[in-house]
Amino acid sequence: MHLKSMTLRGFKSFASATTLRFEPGITCVVGPNGSGKSNVVDALAWVMGEQGAKSLRGGKMEDVIFAGTSGRPPLGRAEVSLTIDNTDGALPIDYTEVTISRIMFRNGGSEYAINGSACRLLDIQELLSDSGIGREMHVIVGQGQLDAVLQAGPEERRAFIEEAAGVLKHRKRKEKALRK
Ligand code: ATP
Numbered sequence: 471m472h473l474k475s476m477t478l479r480g481f482k483s484f485a486s487a488t489t490l491r492f493e494p495g496i497t498c499v500v501g502p503n504g505s506g507k508s509n510v511v512d513a514l515a516w517v518m519g520e521q522g523a524k525s526l527r528g529g530k531m532e533d534v535i536f537a538g539t540s541g542r543p544p545l546g547r548a549e550v551s552l553t554i555d556n557t558d559g560a561l562p563i564d565y566t567e568v569t570i571s572r573i574m575f576r577n578g579g580s581e582y583a584i585n586g587s588a589c590r591l592l593d594i595q596e597l598l599s600d601s602g603i604g605r606e607m608h609v610i611v612g613q614g615q616l617d618a619v620l621q622a623g624p625e626e627r628r629a630f631i632e633e634a635a636g637v638l639k640h641r642k643r644k645e646k647a648l649r650k
């Protein structure tokens with residue numbers, strides 16, 4: 471399984487549709503300060519279901535929508551699509567290529583889709599959680615995050631391990647069922 475491409479439209483500084491293509495192996499994103507490198511990583515986390523504004527380096531969720539510049543008015547929606555090569559079947563879905571999409575409107579509404587079919591956020595989170603790219607996003611190691619893992623208490627550390635082992639999904643479902 472590997473990421474094939476990602477298209478951003480109205481996401482943070484990417485006002486116009488921008489497609490990034492990835493090959494298997496290592497991809498480096500280089501550019502001057504403030505050119506949008508970290509925004510690319512934010513887009514990756516966001517399309518995979520990230521729900522924390524702080525993790526996306528913003529104050530509120532709407533901050534991911536292009537806010538406008540002196541020459542360009544703000545946009546009303548942000549959209550990111552991520553295409554994953556699934557020829558090895560790592561994702562539990564019967565497609566060799568899987569595209570997940572997330573759209574957010576300035577009025578707060580959100581839409582999610584898997585291969586063009588509307589779905590819930592939970593569907594995307596569950597699809598990805600068995601593949602090692604779970605919703606807690608430990609595949610994205612941000613600045614200072616390594617310290618957080620090293621300093622975590624036993625409960626938190628167990629959650630990291632449970633996620634890696636693929637059992638966190640079942641725990642969350644159990645907790646949700648018990649709350650009903
Ligand atoms: P550095 O090398 O300093 O880490 P970087 O390439 O990672 O820089 P980013 O943090 O990705 O840069 O991009 C920052 C830029 O994105 C800033 O110019 C900021 O104004 C712009 N930006 C962030 N959110 C939005 C938004 N909602 N609308 C428009 N521009 C935005």
Ligand code: MG
Pocket residue numbers: 507508509
């Ligand atoms: Mg950066």
